[in-house]
Structures are given as structure tokens and as C-alpha cells.
Amino acid sequence: MTAMTLLTKSEEINTMKPKIALNKKILQSAGATQVSEISGVNVFACYQCGNCSAACPAVEFMDLPPHQVIRLVQMGLTAELLKTNTPWICLACINCTVKCPRGVDIARVMEGLRSIFLRDKFEHINLNEIERRLREDLPQIALIANFRKNLQ
């Protein structure tokens, strides 16, 4: 890449419009408040270090890594988050929370997001779709934990 094209590239970036304009109104929007109320977590303590995503054993299966989820919650974009699979892939293993240097309980935020969805839609899984073979083989705790996370 020549110096000239590099220069053009940086100009392009400088004049690019941000996808989301951050302002006080957005930061205090209903989305972030709702998650905070249900989960009791102050998401604004997060400074985006990414330790949670590094610690997450299921991150490779997620649309968005946990730290980006927290960022979107800060911006009040919970409706966007409900389209991602991240809260449903979350294993509730609490590794993220233990590794957070800012004391943000990320696992609780994920539960808050699941709850917002479930309180609206009632269920995220269809019990009839669970294979009979699996249903009869699994220890009860697998099924009950699954229902607790995916049904209201």
C-alpha cells in the first residue's frame, strides 16, 4: 500500500459517520435501565478490557462476545441484543464475573437479557423438540436447569 492510499484511507475513517451517536439520552435510555433493574448490575463500570470474553468457554459459539454485549447494553440497545444468540449460548458458569477487574457481574447481565426476552415471549425452547432418547437418559438437573434458563 502506498503512502497516498494510506492517507486516503485515514481521511475516509476520519469522515466516516459513526453507526451510533453516543449521547446522554442514549446512555440513560430505558434499555440499560431495564437490564440494571432486573440484574442489579451497574453496566457502566465496564471499561471494555475483554477479560470476560477471553475467559468465556463458549465464546466461539456466540454471535457477539460478552464484552461487546455489555457495550451494547451501555448504549441501551437491548432490542438488538435479543436478536443475538449470546445470552442463550451463555453457560451461566460465572467465569466472566470472576475474571472482571471492575466487578461487573456479566453472568447476571446475561440472565437479565434472557429474562427480558422470556417475560415478553414466555419461552425460548420448545419442550416437544427435546429428543425422547435424551429426555430419558439425562440427569434431571440438566433438564430442570435448561427449563429455568429458557422458559418463564
Added chain:
Amino acid sequence: MELSYYPGCTLKTTARNFETTALAVLELFDMQARELPEWYCCGVNFSQVQDNLMLQLAPLRTLMRAKQTGSRQLLTLCAMCYNTLRRAQQFIGEDEARRATINDFMDHEGGDFTGDEVEIIDILTLLKQIGPDKLQARITRPVSLQVAPYYGCLLLRPRTVAIDDPNNPQIMENLLSAVGCQPVAYPFRTDCCASYQIVNEPQIVHSQTKKIVTSAVQHGAELLVVLCPLCHYNLDAVQAEIARAERTFKTVPVLYFTQLLALIFGLPAALNDFGTHRIDPVPTLKAKGLL
């Protein structure tokens, strides 16, 4: 010494081995675990929402029953039960308004519950309290065995209920050393087995099980020990599935921690139903002189 005991549902079905061996091991140290006369499912996974107290009633109801027995300590074997009961206890212990609401609602069930009347104790902490000397004195089948301890999540996280350092636990390693085994150090002992996702997203469990087992085997494990019936299913049954699909995959038998102790202490092998294990532990145990 007597203490109350909360089994939880799985200890009565797929994890019978865990219950029979744990109770027999405790008997050796003159500890009688008395099952609560009345108990309920704990709800398995602690509800992390702040604004719905109904989700806490199941574990709290069991704690109220435990309080009524008059015994200070309540033993749980299953890691999930331990976590849910401890966190429910803290949930009402830390907030007076919640406590008042719950007590009003459960008035006819004995109410007046502060949350700290019962000390919920897990089996590892109890064995640690018994002490390495007493454990060592009970060894009747000395064994040279490389054992990979698998902690999983719920005995260590969140910090408020952790039985040991959540980042570098040593409790299981110390107990294994006390009974003459060689604990294997491997990186994934505190990783999640992917838990209840076995129902909806089994590919995550497959990926985790493969990672955990491969790592343990590479570090020399001849046996893997667990304390959670769901970890056991995911690491044992799913491991067997992986082994069927991949010929070169090296397996390792998975026992409950107390099954191994019971064998080392010379308790009857019949306490175990090894037929419930998908990766057969019998050849390893026979080769090591434990059967």
C-alpha cells in the same frame, strides 16, 4: 456426630453411586448424615434476577426444613444444589426487605427465617475438616494412581460461595494427596463442562468435554474425579459418544470423588453400580488393585 443431609433429586437417580459412597465414607469417620425428612428440588440453577422472589422459594423452603431439624450443618453432595442453596441463603441474608417479604409469604411454613441459621457444607470441606491424618489412617488399599481433579464451576463461582480460591483451588489436590493419589495438574480443571446446554446446544458440551478430557489424558490422568452429577454425565456419557465417533480419541474413566475414596478405604465395591458408567472404570480400578 450427626448432621442434616440434603440429597437433591439426581442423587436418588443417576448419581446413586455418589450418595451411597459419600455416606459410607462419612460413617467411617463417625459422621451420620441424616436425610431431611422433607425436601424439595432446589431449582438447580440459582436465579440471578433481582426482582422475582418467587424463584427463590424452592431452595429457601428446604433451608427452613433444615432449620427445623435443629442441626446446625446441612450437607449437600451435588455441586449444583450446594451453589443454589448457598446463593439463596445469601440472597435473603443480604437484604432486609427481601427477607421480610419472603417471611410474610411463607408465614405458615415456619417463617421467621434470617438465612444464617443453617451452615451449608459441601463434602470436600467436610473431608478437609476431618483432616489429612485421619484420612490417611483409613487407607486400606494403598494405590499409585494419577488422578485429574475436575472442579467445574459451581463449587468455585461466584466468589461469595467458593469453597476455595476460584482461580487456583487446591482442596481436591490436597485430599487426593492425603489418600496417596497423585493429583494431575492440567489447565481445564475449573472450566465449565457446558452444563445444561447438553439439552439445546450439545455441540458446546462435545467441544468442552473433548478439550477437558484430552488435556487431562495428555497430562497423565488415569482417572478423572468430579462432584457434580451433570459434570459426570457430560464428561462420561458424552466422552463415550466422542470415543465412538473418533477411533483415536483416548478416554479416561470418570468417578465421583467419593467413589474413589470408598475404594481406597476398602469399602465394599458393591456400593458402586459401575454399570451406570459409560466409560468403564473397572479395568483401570482392577489394574490398580482397587477392585
